[in-house]
Amino acid sequence: MTDDQYVAFGLSPTSGKPEMLNSDIVVAYYDKDDGSFHAVDYSVTARSQCDGTYGMCPDERVNGRNDASVIGGERRNGVTSITFSRPYETNDQLDMPISRYSDPITVIAAIGHLNTRKEANYHDDFVTKSNVVLDFTSSEGNSCSTLVGGGQETPRYLPWPANIIPRGTTNFTATIGPTGGERGYSALTRLADSPSWGLAWWINDLLIPEIYVERGQTYYFTVYGGNDHLNSARYHPLYITSSPEGGFRQKTVDEQNREQVFAGVSYSKMGMPEPTAVGDMCEWRHTAMDAWEDSLTFEEYKDTLYKKCDGDLAGSLVWTVETETPDLVYYQCYSHRNFGWKIHVVDSGRKERQEGNNRGSTLLPTPLLASLLLATTRLLR
Structure with a gap:
């Protein structure tokens, strides 16, 4: 696994079938910031990142206890080895008991990315598909082989060019869909340290396009992100924010106060925030397996x-862009982090010159552009 990834290992809730939903797992990872190794007890109640109630959540965030502890760790030649322990019986309602006298138990494993909280997003790189069982009653010695590293590196893929919605479009339709693996969200947002977790915004049927808007204009977003507030995997209100990661609902009051929200959130008389762009759910789904590896273009995917x-x-979001709006803001999900992407804010009467799909744009004031064109014409004469 890479520096920003985790490995999860634990117990399937169904005997004879590997299932991640409702499983009991331990998430282990290497923290590149301080060189430490971690093992954290998790429960999985939804196929989404944790929102503080549901999702792939550390037990301690949902009124449980962390019963995993690190024994040792090593990172050498591209291989991360972490040894941890967890009691057979924890007396924690979020943990599955492991009886020393039971039949072999179906186990599961997965690899995915950590978010900015250093919590596990729902797996996006690997997950066990076949039935693997372990006999926890065995008293025989460790028969696992040791990885020595130096093997083939994980293949890297060329990212798809960034999708662009240019200035002039005032109506947007927001649905959800897959992230496109290493060619999509992760590649396009890597500089912003924004790991995907399986779902992202699709705007006007495009995966996380960069949007250009104009100060003083009004824009209309029709939002199909889901309205089941009891199921975080089906509750994705859209909002516009200064935060490159979003997830307003997950943040502390202090974090919320530091974030600038431009549209999509209102406050009750008691001062409690509520999302406003909530509606039924429309989702882009795979017809078969996720084909991002074999799709050389976004259109193929x-x-x-x-x-x-x-x-x-x-749901509906109406946004009139104020004069003082920063040059760069983001459309994001109220419930989850790392769901959307950039909105470029420009002044009225300015021209855009695209510098290629992945290199952004250069903005020239109209009078300056006219002067440059006039000077060029004189030179050509």
Whole structure:
């Protein structure tokens, strides 16, 4: 695993079948910031990152206890080895008991990315598919082979060019969909340290496009992110924010106060925040397996998906861009981090010159652009 990844290992809730949902796992990772190794007790109640109630959550965040502890760790030649322990019986309601006298138990494993909280997003790199069992009653010695490293590196893939919605578009439709693996969200946002976790915003049927808006203009977002606030995997209100990672609902009051919200959140008389752009859910889904590795272009990838909508009652977000709005803001998910991407804010009457799909744009005031064109014409004469 890479520096920003974790490995999860634990017990499937179903005998004879590897299932991540409702499983009991330990997440282990290497913290590159201080060189430490960690093992954290997790429970999985939804196929999403933790929102403080549901998702892939550390037990301590959902009124449980961390019963895992690190014995030792090593990172050498590209291989991370972490040894940890967990009691057979923890008396924690979030943990599955491991009886020393039971039949072999189906185990599961996964690899995914850590978010900025150093918590595990739902797996996006590897997960066990076949039935693997361990006999926890065995008293025989350790028969696991030791990895020596130096093997083949994880293949890297060329990212798809960034999708762009240019200035002039005032109506947007927001749905959710897959992130496109190492060619999509992760590659496009890597400089922003924004790991994907399996789902992302699709705006006007494009995966996390960069949007250009104009100060003084009004923009209309039709939002199909789901309205089941009791199920975080189906609750993705859209909001516009200064935060490159979003997830307003997960943040402390101090963190919320430091974040600038431009649209999509209102406050009750008691001062409690509520998302406003909440509607039925439309989702891009895979027709078969996730085909991002074999899709050389975004268009090829999109052809492997289909859109499923649970209803046609959409949420609505209306945003008039104020004069003092910063040059760069973000459309994000109220419930989850790392879901959306950039909105470029420009002044009225300025021209855009695209510098290629992945290199952003250079903005020239109209009078300066006219002067440059006039000077060029004179030189050519």
